[in-house]
Amino acid sequence: MKDFHPTGTCPIRDILCRLGDKWSMLVMITLNTNGTMRFSDIQKTISDISQRMLTVTLRTLETDGLVSRTVYAEVPPRVEYQLTETGKTLMPHIENLVGWALEHMTDIFDNRKKTERQQPA
Amino acid sequence: MKDFHPTGTCPIRDILCRLGDKWSMLVMITLNTNGTMRFSDIQKTISDISQRMLTVTLRTLETDGLVSRTVYAEVPPRVEYQLTETGKTLMPHIENLVGWALEHMTDIFDNRKKTERQQPA
DNA sequence: CAGAATCCTCGCCGATACTG
DNA sequence: CAGTATCGGCGAGGATTCTG
Numbered sequence: 001m002k003d004f005h006p007t008g009t010c011p012i013r014d015i016l017c018r019l020g021d022k023w024s025m026l027v028m029i030t031l032n033t034n035g036t037m038r039f040s041d042i043q044k045t046i047s048d049i050s051q052r053m054l055t056v057t058l059r060t061l062e063t064d065g066l067v068s069r070t071v072y073a074e075v076p077p078r079v080e081y082q083l084t085e086t087g088k089t090l091m092p093h094i095e096n097l098v099g100w101a102l103e104h105m106t107d108i109f110d111n112r113k114k115t116e117r118q119q120p121a
Numbered sequence: 122m123k124d125f126h127p128t129g130t131c132p133i134r135d136i137l138c139r140l141g142d143k144w145s146m147l148v149m150i151t152l153n154t155n156g157t158m159r160f161s162d163i164q165k166t167i168s169d170i171s172q173r174m175l176t177v178t179l180r181t182l183e184t185d186g187l188v189s190r191t192v193y194a195e196v197p198p199r200v201e202y203q204l205t206e207t208g209k210t211l212m213p214h215i216e217n218l219v220g221w222a223l224e225h226m227t228d229i230f231d232n233r234k235k236t237e238r239q240q241p242a
Numbered sequence: 243c244a245g246a247a248t249c250c251t252c253g254c255c256g257a258t259a260c261t262g
Numbered sequence: 263c264a265g266t267a268t269c270g271g272c273g274a275g276g277a278t279t280c281t282g
Contacts, residue, residue, distance in 0.1 A: 013147070015222040015229065020141030022275075026134070039244055050276055055245060065232030076243045077282080086228055093217045100214050101136040107207055108136065111186035143255075160264055171256055176265065197263045198262080 018064065023049055023057040025094055028083065031067065032091045036082040066090065139185065144170055144178040146215055149204065152188065153212045157203040187211065 019025055023046070030045050031037060037045075043054055058081060061067035066087035072078040083091070140146055144167070151166050152158060158166075164175055179202060182188035187208035193199040204212070 011226040011230070012219055012222050015226055016146060016218065017143070019218070020143075020146075022138070022141075025137060025141075051245075052247095052277085053275060056275085063233050063236045064229045066229075071244095074243095075282095077245085079244060086225055089225070090221055093214070093221050096214045096217065097137065097140075098133055100211055101133050104207055104210070105132040105136055108185045108187075109132070112184050115184045172265075173257085173267095174255060177255090192264095195263095196262095198265085200264060 018060065019094075021057070021060075023053055024061060027054070027057050027061065028066065028087060028091065029094060029098070031081060031083050032088070032094075036080050039079050039081070042081065061087070139181065142178070142181075144174055145182060148175070148178050148182065149187065149208060149212065150215060150219070152202060152204050153209070153215075157201050160200050160202070163202065182208070 026046055026049075027042065030042055034041070034045070039054070039058075042058075043049060043051065046054070049057075058067060058069065062069050065084055067081055068084050070080045070082075072080070147167055147170075148163065151163055155162070155166070160175070160179075163179075164170060164172065167175070170178075179188060179190065183190050186205055188202055189205050191201045191203075193201070
């Protein structure tokens with residue numbers, strides 16, 4: 001726990017980096033809140049995600065086994081996403097993190113403003 | 122909790138994005154494990170971080186009030202870093218996340234390999 | 243509706259050189 | 263020792279277009 005290895009060989013870094021990307025956590029929180037969702041519903045909920053990035057993010061989460069994807073052979077096509085069991089086990093930790101962020105964001109923003117003033121124009 | 126706002130206006134996203142950058146969590150884990158550390162000691166522990174990125178990361182964490190920086194007026198200069206009280210309150214959540222990553226990384230890597238094979242050349 | 247493919251931009255981050 | 267300054271690549275991610 002004292003030393004850390006480069007990304008390629010350190011599983012902890014590898015996994016934390018995935019969660020740290022721009023949309024993964026947001027998508028998982030959305031799925032956890034709303035349960036099973038269609039592609040377009042997710043996009044509506046996270047209004048400023050691009051179609052491309054939603055696709056990429058969902059594929060990555062699926063590859064990692066955190067989200068499952070179900071295609072219904074209909075016209076027009078319907079695809080539904082939901083958290084897997086593994087994905088669900090991650091959610092309490094994410095929620096704790098969100099809770100912490102909510103609790104401390106005032107302090108953090110105050111601190112940023114304070115230190116900003118110390119940098120003269 | 123159901124809808125999310127664009128980055129600039131959503132404090133949760135703002136803060137989670139900071140933690141999601143390449144080095145912040147790693148630096149905080151290092152400081153939490155070893156207590157007060159000098160700049161060069163942190164760099165030795167996280168062997169593949171560049172000098173520039175360590176400086177930038179520490180400055181950001183300082184601006185957010187998660188890490189404190191103490192300069193000793195000596196020659197050669199000595200600068201020590203440690204987690205603030207606010208920073209310490211974040212650590213249990215990080216550790217939970219790391220714990221989860223350790224617990225599930227085998228499943229995740231297995232899943233990745235499985236789905237990789239489904240993509241033909 | 244749910245994507246695949248392409249192009250392009252922007253900013254993260256690393257390497258290097260210099261300083262108090 | 264602990265930075266700052268500058269340059270440059272490279273890849274994440276956005277906009278757009280096309281399809282089953």
